[in-house]
Amino acid sequence: MEVILVSLLNGLVYGMLLFMLASGLTLIFSMMGVLNFAHASIYMLGAYFAFETSRFLGFWPALIIAPALCGLLGAAIEVWGLRRVHQNGHIAELLFTFGLVFIIGRSVQMGWGMLPEPYRVPALLDFPLFTLYGLQFPAYRAFMLLVSAGMLGAIWLLLKRTRIGLIIQAALTHPGMVAALGHNVPQVFTIVFAGGCLLAGLAGVIGGNYQSTEPGMADAMGPIVFVVVVFGGLGSLAGCFIASIIMGMVSTFAVVIDASVADALRPFGITLRADDLLTEILTVPVARIGALLPLLMMVLILFFRPRGLMGTRDT
Amino acid sequence: MKYQRILAAAFATLLGVAAWSPSSRAADNTIKIGYVDPFSGPFAATGNNFLKVFNYVLEIVNAEGGPLGKKYELVTFDSKLQPAEALIALKSITDQNLPFVMHCVGSNVGAAMVDAVSKHNARNPDNRLIYMNCGALATELTNEQCDFWQFRFTANVDQRAVARIKTLPKSVTSVYVLNQDYLFGQSVQKATLKYLAQYRPDVKIVADELVPFGKVQDFSPYIAKIKASGAQSLVTSNYDRDLNLLMKAGNDAGLDIRYDSYLAHQPGGPTSTGPAGDNRLTSIMEFHDNVPAEEHNEAGQKFVDGFRSRADFNFIPLDYLTMFRMVTAAINKAGSTDALKVALALENMKVTDLMGDENIMRGEDHQLLSPLHEAIFTRGAKLDAEHTGLGWKTEAKLSAADLTLPTTCKMKRPAQ
Numbered sequence: 001m002e003v004i005l006v007s008l009l010n011g012l013v014y015g016m017l018l019f020m021l022a023s024g025l026t027l028i029f030s031m032m033g034v035l036n037f038a039h040a041s042i043y044m045l046g047a048y049f050a051f052e053t054s055r056f057l058g059f060w061p062a063l064i065i066a067p068a069l070c071g072l073l074g075a076a077i078e079v080w081g082l083r084r085v086h087q088n089g090h091i092a093e094l095l096f097t098f099g100l101v102f103i104i105g106r107s108v109q110m111g112w113g114m115l116p117e118p119y120r121v122p123a124l125l126d127f128p129l130f131t132l133y134g135l136q137f138p139a140y141r142a143f144m145l146l147v148s149a150g151m152l153g154a155i156w157l158l159l160k161r162t163r164i165g166l167i168i169q170a171a172l173t174h175p176g177m178v179a180a181l182g183h184n185v186p187q188v189f190t191i192v193f194a195g196g197c198l199l200a201g202l203a204g205v206i207g208g209n210y211q212s213t214e215p216g217m218a219d220a221m222g223p224i225v226f227v228v229v230v231f232g233g234l235g236s237l238a239g240c241f242i243a244s245i246i247m248g249m250v251s252t253f254a255v256v257i258d259a260s261v262a263d264a265l266r267p268f269g270i271t272l273r274a275d276d277l278l279t280e281i282l283t284v285p286v287a288r289i290g291a292l293l294p295l296l297m298m299v300l301i302l303f304f305r306p307r308g309l310m311g312t313r314d315t
Numbered sequence: 316m317k318y319q320r321i322l323a324a325a326f327a328t329l330l331g332v333a334a335w336s337p338s339s340r341a342a343d344n345t346i347k348i349g350y351v352d353p354f355s356g357p358f359a360a361t362g363n364n365f366l367k368v369f370n371y372v373l374e375i376v377n378a379e380g381g382p383l384g385k386k387y388e389l390v391t392f393d394s395k396l397q398p399a400e401a402l403i404a405l406k407s408i409t410d411q412n413l414p415f416v417m418h419c420v421g422s423n424v425g426a427a428m429v430d431a432v433s434k435h436n437a438r439n440p441d442n443r444l445i446y447m448n449c450g451a452l453a454t455e456l457t458n459e460q461c462d463f464w465q466f467r468f469t470a471n472v473d474q475r476a477v478a479r480i481k482t483l484p485k486s487v488t489s490v491y492v493l494n495q496d497y498l499f500g501q502s503v504q505k506a507t508l509k510y511l512a513q514y515r516p517d518v519k520i521v522a523d524e525l526v527p528f529g530k531v532q533d534f535s536p537y538i539a540k541i542k543a544s545g546a547q548s549l550v551t552s553n554y555d556r557d558l559n560l561l562m563k564a565g566n567d568a569g570l571d572i573r574y575d576s577y578l579a580h581q582p583g584g585p586t587s588t589g590p591a592g593d594n595r596l597t598s599i600m601e602f603h604d605n606v607p608a609e610e611h612n613e614a615g616q617k618f619v620d621g622f623r624s625r626a627d628f629n630f631i632p633l634d635y636l637t638m639f640r641m642v643t644a645a646i647n648k649a650g651s652t653d654a655l656k657v658a659l660a661l662e663n664m665k666v667t668d669l670m671g672d673e674n675i676m677r678g679e680d681h682q683l684l685s686p687l688h689e690a691i692f693t694r695g696a697k698l699d700a701e702h703t704g705l706g707w708k709t710e711a712k713l714s715a716a717d718l719t720l721p722t723t724c725k726m727k728r729p730a731q
Contacts, residue, residue: 002543007539013533114363114364116586128569211560216357216555220556252535288524290527291531
């Protein structure tokens, strides 16, 4: 019981971090049709920018400055990079962002070195919020929940309740009509791409000290974010939210299950002998393969529901 | 037309570079060592840190006179931590007739290397080379898979496990064993369980777990499990990100436990552990910055100060200095870099290391017998690690004799 409650909380925190990352990615995709491979790299840059800013100005200014820098970088990438390669089609865009992954990764290695940076939780939030069955729940995790929930609310308001949101949504489905009505569609694209990068940067600021700030962090988060976006349905913010929470919970709960698939089959009278074809796979405890479950779920959903949980078009 | 001209120019440049390559300048005053390790990809940090260590070690060894009055020079090759890439590198090393190939990271790469070097030497008796293993730790490489042409200049998994278990405090009666789910982690897991049963039958193993290698983003659920198990100590060979995130999650949750690790001293470990590791993190290492002060050794202090002034991490692998001193002595004894003569000279060679302890290259299996330290990460240390304010302090030192384990190696020796 105690493990379940603790895992529930941790799964929520991790899920919300995933959502912060994935929401930016899904916004960019639904708007521009660009699958931004470099999204996790921007996340990493957000963490490094925040680390540098917090060295001189403290954590709180970093919370504003680092995402803003990432947003500006995103705008620059869109205006001088993506827009130029756009005329060569989606493959060119894909390869362009793929190249960015290497450029950003290598720049970070050259700029900050290979070792992790001592980017730590601010002193103001470095205390246990409450104790649950002898385990402390750090205040910083609660703060992460707060920031991501705030972000979720802000995006929703922006998209559904403001004029710019209206134009963005319209440009998503009818770019030609929106342009004909006198709106600058390329500029809307720039805003969306910058906004997505800003969200990734914000995730980096609060994820960088929750995990560790090092050159490998982009590679570590990249795949799982794609899994979330595909699972939730490309282009659906609500699907993205649900998928993030599911993935957070699955990753967290899988760890505490020491049973294997074979154990689950036993009550049905199926027992495996050592030399059966799949024995090796089926007797592995779920905890050991927990990290693979999200990928497995993605494969299954692509099989049975290619548009994802709440997607509006096929992947 | 224009393209053709550009192509021709590029080709000419390539030819120029090839003509200038090291192989055509063989007759100079250096002894070249082909060094294969990951210099790109996710493990690039490890390779590049080792390179810093070797550059420092070689400066010292070369200043001491070098073998036959010559200087060592490293020729680096990127293994990308892939056996296939390492074998391609080995091919160019043998093409250039380099007498030594050195490789540190990854037992999977090490196993491929042992095999390939052995085959190459059997087929090309005029162009043989020695494999200097400086970090492929799987014990099998000097047991079942042992080979005459491989020399392992660092303690293997079993030796480290013996050191780990023997130095576990008497007050610890329950441990949680946690390792990464791949070759090295499983090898440590096996050795840890074996020596726990042998040396500390009083210790209860409350859990024995493998975690996916480099895949876990949040270790909090593991911490909840560890808490529920009531273990006093977490014995783990996790390293890099998998150790940092584990300790971070433990500290966040206020888990009161000892972390008895195998590799927490690796570059970056102290930085990400930080103050939270104070007096609860221990590791098994060859050397650390405070050893010379603890043993009142001036030469050692000079060595440490020299490295501290140029790198931002602690110098740990003292056996790499021992390795080059041994190889130098062997080349001098052999009078040439002929692989067979050097290999025979290396067998059963005894060398006194920087701290005055005797190291032996065992002839039976070509495994170095050298001392190890068990040290705790603490504020009370004289020299800190990675500017954290905390440093390593030796709690126990195990001599080469303490760590001499039987071997099952049945070596096939070349005809002399």
